[in-house]
Amino acid sequence: MKGLRFFRTIQMKLIVIYVLLILFAMQLIGIYFIKAMETSFMNNFSESLNNQALYLADLVRPVLLDNQEGRIGLEEGNPTTDALNETVNNWYKVSNVDIQIIDSTGTIISASEQYPRSIIGQKNTQQVVSRALQNIKDKDNERVLTDVDGKRKKVMAMPVTSENRVIGAVYIVSSMEEIYSTINRVNRIFLSGILIALALTALLGVILAHTITSPIKEITRQVTSVAKGDFDRQVKVWGHDEIGQLSQAFNDMTDRLKEALSVNEEEKEKLASVLTNMSDGVIATDDTDRVIVINRRAREMLQLQDKPADGKSLFELLGLPKRLALPESRTEEINKLIEIRPPDAEEGRKVRVTFTPIHRREVGTTGSIVVLQDVTEQEEIEQSRREFVANVSHELRTPLTTIKSYLEALGDGALEDKQLAKRFVGVTRNEAERMIRLVTDLLHLSRLDSKQAMLNKEKVEVSEMLDEVADRFSFQLQQRSIAIEIKIGEGTSPIQLDRDKIDQVLDNLVSNSIKYTPDGGKIGITAEKNEVSHSLDITVEDNGIGIPKKDIDRIFERFYRVDKARSRNMGGTGLGLSIAREIIKAHGGSIRLDSEYNHGTQVTFSLPYLEEGGEAV
Secondary structure (H helix, E strand, O other): OHHHHHHOOHHHHHHHHHHHHHHHHHHHHHHHHHHHHHHHHHHHHHHHHHHHHHHHHHHHHHHHHHHHHOOOOOOOOOHHHHHHHHHHHHHHHHHOOEEEEEEOOOEEEEEOOOOOHHHOOOEOOOHHHHHHHOOOOOHHHEEEEEOOOOOEEEEEEEEEEEOOEEEEEEEEEEEOHHHHHHHHHHHHHHHHHHHHHHHHHHHHHHHHHHHHHHHHHHHHHHHHHHHOOOOOOOOOOOOOOHHHHHHHHHHHHHHHHHHHHHHHHHHHHHHHHHHHHOOOEEEEEEOOOEEEEEOHHHHHHOOOOOOOOOOOEHHHHHOOOHHHHOOOOOOOOEEEEEEEOOOOOOOOEEEEEEEEEEEEOOOEEEEEEEEEEEOHHHHHHHHHHHHHHHHHHHHHHHHHHHHHHHHHHHHOOHHHOHHHHHHHHHHHHHHHHHHHHHHHHHHHHHHHHOOOOOOOEEEEOHHHHHHHHHHHOHHHHHHHOOEEEEEEOOOOOOEEEEHHHHHHHHHHHHHHHHHOOOOOOEEEEEEEEEOOOOEEEEEEEEOOOOOOHHHHOOOOOOOOOOOHHHHHHOOOOOOHHHHHHHHHHHOOOEEEEEEEOOOEEEEEEEEEOEOOOOOEO
């Protein structure tokens, strides 16, 4: 498998290409060389035969003239014939060519010794001889024949002329095997040279390809390392050629990529940190409205802490019909106020949902960013503000209406009746004092809300403080035959607090207990140190009419009354418990109320023990 992989490498391709180019070039050169060599050999051979034929023609011309005139015969023993035969045989021995001397009639009058003697006097009917006797000089006078023994031979017929007439011909047959053997030897030498050259070329190609592919392999290894996240390695630059420039460019790219990824990771961590710690919920969806990113706050709002959300439909999570949540074309930001109520929750949460589409050039909308803002408290505050304004308006309008009506009655003549006028003036004074109390409580609450109410803390004995509270209400307690009992727990030590404001809290709680406890009832005040929370717990309880369970959660709201008509007739403004809660919160404590209808009420507030520097013990 590794070998097959090698044949697919650039190095092998370069070697093959280099060898093929050399092979192709040498093939062209070889073909041209062999053809040129073969043509040269053949031309030289033909020219040599032609020269021999011309020379023989000059030698045998006198003999053929004498034969033409009939002065000689073909019989042996004739001196002229013997001389001709000796000349032909000597020529054969020197040049190793077969020779026939032919007269004008095509009769053979002499032949070299390899021919049988019986051939003398016979006619040579070959075409080349016939054309030569006709003095037709063209390439047809030369032919290449293959003998019965498989050897190739060159045949030539040269006409012998005298005074522009043909008196005979010289017929020459020469073997070409030596020429072809020489050509084959040259071909073998050339082929061996090609093979040696190809081997050297392949070796040189391996070396050259290695010099090219080695830096490329190094770059490939570096690319693999970069793909795995290792940006510390550098490619060695071997030179200033194209590969060296590529190596340098890759090193620069690696450095910039490392820096870019570092910046990207940093920005990603910042974004993840921002998303995680945002007070608003954030959900990212794809183009099919499937959740791809959701932060922790959104999970808390949707009660998905331990449940997977990725891949789920956004509108299923929000509990909204899709087409009611978003229109078909999402081109701008959309705000909706919805109520989310998890299955196990008693009350829902009001959430403002902002849908912002994500656009990509040439693609369109590819998803949405959904921001969830929990506006439950804002809505409750806004509702409380509206109720507060309405309650203040109502609380002020009632005494003002009473004052106005009584003043109009006095102006209409009731002033003349001293007894009636005195009663009207008393009612007017009471309503005015009621308004003063209301405004005073509102100013007090305003200062507490705006943190303008300064606490003048001092060390106070708890038992002394509670005894003084009981003394302030002793007259009312005696009138109603209500018993009061004060208990101080063991280990209760003095505590740092604002005595006036805590007295105001105790007065409010005791006053409420007296108001809503029937004659002959009982009120208890208990103070003890809580060792666990290092605080002072003071409890005021009674056995009065109590508070219905449905009203307990709202009892500390401003202007909230369980029995509005009775509370107003008793002179209450509905702000006492609200003021008490704010005073306790300003001390760093807490207050709670427990009650059972027709069985009494218990209010407990805790104040932390502080060191001299103001820190909790």
